[in-house]
Amino acid sequence: MGHNRPVSPTAAPPRILVVDDDLTVSEVVTRYLEREGFVVDVAYDGAIALERALADPPELVVLDLMIPSLDGFEVCRRLRATAPVPVIMLTARGDEADRIVGLELGADDYVSKPFSPRELTARVKAVLRRAAGPLAPGGTGPTVLCAGSLEVDTVAHEARREGELVALTAREFDLLVHLMRHPRRAFRREELLEQVWGFAYGDTSTVTVHVRRLREKIEADPARPRHVCTVWGVGYRFEP
Amino acid sequence: MGHNRPVSPTAAPPRILVVDDDLTVSEVVTRYLEREGFVVDVAYDGAIALERALADPPELVVLDLMIPSLDGFEVCRRLRATAPVPVIMLTARGDEADRIVGLELGADDYVSKPFSPRELTARVKAVLRRAAGPLAPGGTGPTVLCAGSLEVDTVAHEARREGELVALTAREFDLLVHLMRHPRRAFRREELLEQVWGFAYGDTSTVTVHVRRLREKIEADPARPRHVCTVWGVGYRFEP
DNA sequence: AGAAGTGCTCACGATTCGATGAACTCCGCG
DNA sequence: CGCGGAGTTCATCGAATCGTGAGCACTTCT
Numbered sequence: 001m002g003h004n005r006p007v008s009p010t011a012a013p014p015r016i017l018v019v020d021d022d023l024t025v026s027e028v029v030t031r032y033l034e035r036e037g038f039v040v041d042v043a044y045d046g047a048i049a050l051e052r053a054l055a056d057p058p059e060l061v062v063l064d065l066m067i068p069s070l071d072g073f074e075v076c077r078r079l080r081a082t083a084p085v086p087v088i089m090l091t092a093r094g095d096e097a098d099r100i101v102g103l104e105l106g107a108d109d110y111v112s113k114p115f116s117p118r119e120l121t122a123r124v125k126a127v128l129r130r131a132a133g134p135l136a137p138g139g140t141g142p143t144v145l146c147a148g149s150l151e152v153d154t155v156a157h158e159a160r161r162e163g164e165l166v167a168l169t170a171r172e173f174d175l176l177v178h179l180m181r182h183p184r185r186a187f188r189r190e191e192l193l194e195q196v197w198g199f200a201y202g203d204t205s206t207v208t209v210h211v212r213r214l215r216e217k218i219e220a221d222p223a224r225p226r227h228v229c230t231v232w233g234v235g236y237r238f239e240p
Numbered sequence: 241m242g243h244n245r246p247v248s249p250t251a252a253p254p255r256i257l258v259v260d261d262d263l264t265v266s267e268v269v270t271r272y273l274e275r276e277g278f279v280v281d282v283a284y285d286g287a288i289a290l291e292r293a294l295a296d297p298p299e300l301v302v303l304d305l306m307i308p309s310l311d312g313f314e315v316c317r318r319l320r321a322t323a324p325v326p327v328i329m330l331t332a333r334g335d336e337a338d339r340i341v342g343l344e345l346g347a348d349d350y351v352s353k354p355f356s357p358r359e360l361t362a363r364v365k366a367v368l369r370r371a372a373g374p375l376a377p378g379g380t381g382p383t384v385l386c387a388g389s390l391e392v393d394t395v396a397h398e399a400r401r402e403g404e405l406v407a408l409t410a411r412e413f414d415l416l417v418h419l420m421r422h423p424r425r426a427f428r429r430e431e432l433l434e435q436v437w438g439f440a441y442g443d444t445s446t447v448t449v450h451v452r453r454l455r456e457k458i459e460a461d462p463a464r465p466r467h468v469c470t471v472w473g474v475g476y477r478f479e480p
Numbered sequence: 481a482g483a484a485g486t487g488c489t490c491a492c493g494a495t496t497c498g499a500t501g502a503a504c505t506c507c508g509c510g
Numbered sequence: 511c512g513c514g515g516a517g518t519t520c521a522t523c524g525a526a527t528c529g530t531g532a533g534c535a536c537t538t539c540t
Binding site: 452472 | 498
């Protein structure tokens with residue numbers, strides 16, 4: 001069931017709006033992006049794209065420059081005017097690229113046709129990563145989370161109990177950080193699956209097992225957890 | 241969105257001179273560079289650019305090749321004749337760029353139009369990092385980095401282990417310095433690719449291989465690295 | 481007490497990830 | 511023009527990790 005984890009360790013699958021009137025292109029792009037675990041929406045002209053993007057902004061827009069009703073640049077400009085949505089431009093190849101160079105600079109990145117799907121998905125991921133910020137999510141919170149004798153350094157990607165280093169796997173780490181960032185809030189397993197794993201659906205026992213392994217490592221008495229607590233009939237909650 | 245700090249953590253913001261007669265280009269470039277925390281100055285033709293750069297040398301020059309009064313190559317040549325200012329060339333797209341790259345021996349890097357602002361800023365940072373040292377009076381941080389029996393002299397471009405000189409290639413050196421400048425911080429491969437290589441995207445196995453070679457040279461037991469450590473599911477981290 | 485619902489544990493198979501070795505490209509040099 | 515070093519890409523291998531299903535334990539309700 002190998003869904004590739006798209007980008008950010010702790011995120012629902014990013015939605016991407018693909019705007020291209022060429023059916024062949026948009027279909028291929030869609031297929032490849034979905035294979036990488038993204039949720040893809042398609043629009044065939046500028047006006048509709050803009051409307052849809054403004055109504056429900058996706059995480060990223062892949063935008064052909066030459067499309068009906070509103071050209072790509074105009075769409076990009078208007079998008080940017082209201083919401084800081086990352087944009088990747090698809091530009092035709094050839095000399096005209098020189099003329100439009102100034103215009104297309106509004107985009108976060110560009111890919112010139114013909115392009116390899118691999119390159120496009122790579123760039124999509126790169127731009128999303130940039131938009132999400134580096135491992136240290138900038139101002140969105142402290143880099144070291146503390147609770148009791150627990151210390152979690154989100155930058156160094158390390159966790160300590162009583163000062164002792166505990167080796168957490170990537171998932172365990174993500175799970176712990178997510179819980180610690182929302183102390184005392186109860187999460188249903190489905191929520192955690194979505195917010196930590198990025199799965200829209202799936203076996204909730206996956207969460208159970210990971211919680212168990214996590215407790216095994218960070219709780220003094222894993223059978224009587226003081227931090228990662230069970231909320232019966234609901235899910236789990238982090239207790240500081 | 242947090243302002244990314246450019247390159248060195250404690251230095252004054254590097255000043256960058258952007259030389260381009262296309263207003264659209266220079267404005268967009270300026271905006272993106274400023275967003276990254278640089279101080280940007282703009283010149284619209286070669287003579288003025290040269291004059292200004294010589295009067296008060298910036299940390300880096302971003303130079304379009306086709307500009308009025310003095311072409312980019314000439315400006316670059318004269319600049320380099322007097323001051324070792326790093327230069328990034330903006331070249332027209334295509335095969336032409338390939339021919340030019342041979343000529344522009346003076347430039348530290350080049351970016352061909354159309355380019356993504358991402359790529360430009362990434363390369364700017366990479367070049368600045370690489371250039372940090374030669375003419376660094378006070379701002380650019382320590383010139384000798386130490387960790388255990390490791391000594392890295394960023395000015396002399398030398399690395400020693402137990403006092404013994406180890407021959408590192410340019411990339412290996414840059415990689416090591418970058419990691420050492422952010423001790424204990426975990427980097428994803430994609431981040432390193434961007435911050436050390438200046439690639440907006442690419443094959444992450446490149447990083448893997450270079451890390452391996454670096455370990456081969458600086459670690460006492462390369463199979464059990466004590467400094468350049470693996471963070472499973474994430475990337476690498478430097479341990480002092 | 482019995483039954484149904486919910487969470488916990490364990491072990492197995494599939495997948496993913498990093499290390500490794502080697503091929504290949506690109507230059508500069510003799 | 512071949513050589514050699516640096517850098518990049520590719521294929522393979524082994525190990526760590528992950529997801530799943532089945533059985534057990536505990537809670538709650540009838």
